[in-house]
Amino acid sequence: MLAHDSILVSMAVVLFGIVAVPVAMRTGRRGLLPYAFAAVYTNFFLVSVAAFAMVYALVTHDFSVSYVAQVGGRSTPLLFTVISLWGALEGSILFWAWVLSMYAAAVVWINSRRPGNLVPYAAATLLFVSFFFAILLVGPADPFGVVSPVPPDGPGPNPLLQNHILMAIHPPLLYLGYVGMSVPFAFAVGAMLSGEVETDDWMRITRRWTLSAWALLSAAIIAGMWWSYEVLGWGGYWAWDPVENASFLPWLTATAFLHSAMVQERRGMLRLWNLNLVVGTFLLTILGTFLTRSGIVSSVHAFTTGTIGYYFLAFIAIVMLASLALVAGNSERLRSTGRFDSAASRETVFLLNNLFLTAFMFTVLTGTLFPLVAEAIKGVKVSVGEPFFNRMSLPIVVTLLFLMGVGPALPWKAASKAELKAKLVPPAAGAGLMLVIALVAGARNVYALLAFAFAGYAAFANLREYWIGMRARRTAHGEGWGTALVRLVGGNRHRYGGYTAHLGVILVALGIAASSTFRTEYEATIKPGETISLSGHTLRLKSMWGREEPQRSVVGATLEVMDGSVVKGTMEPRMNFYPMSQAPVPTPAVRSRLLGDLYVNLQAFRPDGSNATIRVIYEPLVPWIWFGGGVVVFGALIAIFPTGRRTDA
């Protein structure tokens, strides 16, 4: 019960910190501040104790702990036992609280010497959020409940979660990204509370935090898509499920903020807007958790949802109303110091980018909440499916791709006609090339064609920026291409990191456009020795097999990939039977090549192994999505990495 107590103690410590900051400010006793900071560190220590105690209980199969009895199992492999820390509600809240306490400790450690009132107020805000999670941990999401009598064994984690290694990566990335958004939020609130909102310091201090959180969230979304592709066996990677939308919503507003923050830094505009975006992003992370954890919208199997939804709702209401009052109270101080000079300028494109990203966010939010609205108003059960989201988001995505090509080409303030022509016309070659390729490949859908064309345009425009810069360095300094590239990027990493991230997004967009336009699939029941063919790929069923593992039984099919009569390789789709799960969990086999994946799933089989139903899907360019995600993160890393020469430029 050490763990449970340490959460209780942490609540007292946190409460002290929350109160100490305003008291210190109001009474002028700044000597209190170091104690408030100490509360942040102590909270980190105490929550760490609880988190490690939980991991210990999981690893030692201590089924007297309710969370272990719920997700643990003696036959579960060690790795999946450890990661079941975030496999269910209570553990994920504990993990969240732990990450938050870690961030708070780090941000205070780095900035505690800064004069002024911003950092103390930001620390108090982070403590306030921590306090909410501590309440959850002692109340509706207590993972340390006592189970009596102690069961001899547990069911093991949800089979879907213990079936792929990506489950060890996706959730922590998501939490790191989600929780990371609390830092810019805390500093935005801190700036408003301390009256230091005019200095824009809150934004400069948190620039790297925001970028890191964004990069982690991007990586988490891509990893989640990959997981669903590799585990669920339907050959897709995105279905607009509320859980997916929950991770995508804050990503959209955070992306908008990364762009509009530049307008504020350069031109002193959009200050009120940026504050709203940061607060909105944080709210969306909490809202996403609320939506998926409270059982308010239909999500994955979870019976006892309990009362946690009410706690979240109260927290959301408090944060929404308090930040609303703060922003309204500070809005006079947030007047723009600059103004828009011309329609043909980079800030205009950023403004449009923000408009469309926000519209995208509202579209997805509306689709996610619509079933709730429909039930509230008309009392009918409806579900909003893919067609709505696809139809609504395609025009937005296509426009954003176009803007991604136009933005980097335009200068700040205003562009002359000649400049516009020189910058905007050449990328059309990229658009034309992609359009021809798409037409030849057989695409006829207008949005698909536009997506390919604009992706080509944006790719050309962003690559051209590198090329222009490198060429200038070669002329000016006589450097080789390689040196020129390294020095160019090193000289303005913020900017070229952004362009690199653009290239990553374009790769992702191409992968999605190609796989949704050109995907082909075929399903057949075949006997061993027979073949199944799809668009030039032939697979021969060699054998069926079965295997008993400690935690599951596995049935698999071995298929040979044929090139004429030559065997080029084998693929082994499997079905896993977990004792606690009604339906088998598939493990499709994926054979990745540069231009696409061959995706094979075992749909059904005769128990005597005399035949198997195999679904073959050809998924063009899907590997580009995963690679593009990597490029996005790499771009963000370029922009984040600290330099000796320039700081927070």
Place this chain on the structure above:
Amino acid sequence: MNWKRATIAAACVVPLIILFGYGLTRDPKDIPSPLPGHEASPFALAVFAPGQPPLNRAPGDTVRLAELKGQVVVLNFWASWCLSCRDEHQILSETAKTYAGKPVHFVGVLYNDEPANGTQWIEQMGGQSYPSVNDPGARTAINYGLYGVPETYFLDVNGRIAYKATGPVNERLIRHVVDSLMAAGAK
């Protein structure tokens, strides 16, 4: 303070909060089931846990739905690995006792589990007043469209599914459903 802006923002925020509050009172999993009102699928399952007198049945006996016609049947699907089943176990067991001698029959159905584990679990939980049967291959569970455990099906005297409870049941619910089914059956 910019009151105009604050008012507009509040006008957006407050309905959203109210909507969420409403949402919490609904259960999205409470999907209208096609089963209630339809004839329950017949079953013949072997008793592995006898229960306690007077509700007991000998181990190895076969419980057939067909024999229970004319009685209200409470069919509770459970498993030893199911945590929520622990929550309702005591309630079900105690409530069943109070219906001894009345035309009501409680049956536990073990789902995706070994009878040995089930027996051990019952012992640990302090016994079960009514008998439990084993459902090899989860065939009965599939016939009843089981979504997860625990789930409880209430069958009327004509062998129709009258009500299905998803998740742990409480005493008020059991009494309400069983009493109204008995009253309807007596007519």
